[in-house]
Amino acid sequence: MSILAFFTALEQSWLGQTIQGSIYIFPITEVFHLLGLAVLGGAILLVDMRLLGLGLKNHPPQQLARDVQPLMKGALAVMALSGITLFVSEAVKCYYHQAFWFKMSALALALTFTFTWRKKVLRSPSAPATQKLTAIISLILWSCVGIGGRWIGFE
Amino acid sequence: MFEWVGTTPWSVAIHESLWLYPIIESIHVLGICLFFGMVMLLDLRLLGITLRTVPVTDLTKKLLPWTFAGFVPMAITGLLLVYQDPLRAYDNYFFQAKFVMLILAGLNALAFHTGIYKRVADWDRDPVAPFRARVAGAFSLLLWAGVIIAGRLIAYNWFPKT
Numbered sequence: 281m282s283i284l285a286f287f288t289a290l291e292q293s294w295l296g297q298t299i300q301g302s303i304y305i306f307p308i309t310e311v312f313h314l315l316g317l318a319v320l321g322g323a324i325l326l327v328d329m330r331l332l333g334l335g336l337k338n339h340p341p342q343q344l345a346r347d348v349q350p351l352m353k354g355a356l357a358v359m360a361l362s363g364i365t366l367f368v369s370e371a372v373k374c375y376y377h378q379a380f381w382f383k384m385s386a387l388a389l390a391l392t393f394t395f396t397w398r399k400k401v402l403r404s405p406s407a408p409a410t411q412k413l414t415a416i417i418s419l420i421l422w423s424c425v426g427i428g429g430r431w432i433g434f435e
Numbered sequence: 436m437f438e439w440v441g442t443t444p445w446s447v448a449i450h451e452s453l454w455l456y457p458i459i460e461s462i463h464v465l466g467i468c469l470f471f472g473m474v475m476l477l478d479l480r481l482l483g484i485t486l487r488t489v490p491v492t493d494l495t496k497k498l499l500p501w502t503f504a505g506f507v508p509m510a511i512t513g514l515l516l517v518y519q520d521p522l523r524a525y526d527n528y529f530f531q532a533k534f535v536m537l538i539l540a541g542l543n544a545l546a547f548h549t550g551i552y553k554r555v556a557d558w559d560r561d562p563v564a565p566f567r568a569r570v571a572g573a574f575s576l577l578l579w580a581g582v583i584i585a586g587r588l589i590a591y592n593w594f595p596k597t
Binding site (some may be wrong): 298303304307310311314315317318319320321322323324325326334335336338341344347348350351387409423426427430431 | 456457459461464465467468469471472473475479485486487488489493494496497500501562580583584588590591593
């Protein structure tokens with residue numbers, strides 16, 4: 281099955297059609313997606329800023345990362361669930377939209393980077409240069425995810 | 436007045452531009468991330484949910500500048516979003532609700548900073564802040580979340596007045 285056929289089937293599914301048929305489900309799901317984004321953004325920013333030497337300088341990045349980890353993971357779960365719901369209702373539009381593929385590529389990179397390299401840097405003390413570079417890459421990747429996502433809504 | 440603002444040249448220019456509106460809105464969303472992210476962390480700290488070992492004054496001193504750094508671009512782009520299509524805001528209960536909650540959130544912050552926060556030295560290191568600070572934190576979370584919810588729903592005018 282081609283990707284387009286799969287996306288079409290998703291959109292034509294009971295779930296996709298139910299969301300399309302309601303004027304409320306899509307906007308309300310978007311609200312959760314946006315709240316999740318704000319929480320995720322805060323959790324990532326706090327730690328990345330610390331790695332850059334900004335913000336809560338009195339506390340080790342390891343401690344901050346540990347403290348906000350439940351927020352980050354909770355927000356990611358909310359975003360994934362609401363994001364899939366949004367996607368199913370307009371999968372075919374997404375297929376033809378460059379911003380969708382841009383966002384998904386950025387998301388794959390951001391998740392991989394966050395849960396491999398960044399996690400490793402936040403486990404053990406590393407050189408300041410490594411910490412700064414890690415934060416900059418993380419911020420760029422997640423900004424691309426956010427901007428790409430917002431752009432899916434524009435033709 | 437709203438009608439007149441919508442006919443000014445710059446308002447029309449943003450409204451009709453292909454790129455300006457998405458760019459302004461993207462900055463608005465990124466501003467929300469920084470602003471709400473920082474506000475939420477302080478609120479959750481007051482409630483004793485996260486960063487319990489970090490003194491409250493550490494958060495306020497180090498994060499408030501970043502809260503402002505998020506607030507300023509968010510407020511400017513927010514004004515521009517109203518400016519480019521004022522009638523959309525005028526004819527919209529979600530916009531009015533958002534505005535009321537914005538004011539309440541501001542008053543809540545003012546009450547916190549002029550009230551219980553004056554005596555922060557007494558409870559700076561407590562894992563859970565005193566009752567009045569927790570109330571301020573909870574109101575702040577609810578009001579700002581409400582602002583985001585109402586703001587997003589402005590685009591879906593479910594109850595048009597006219």
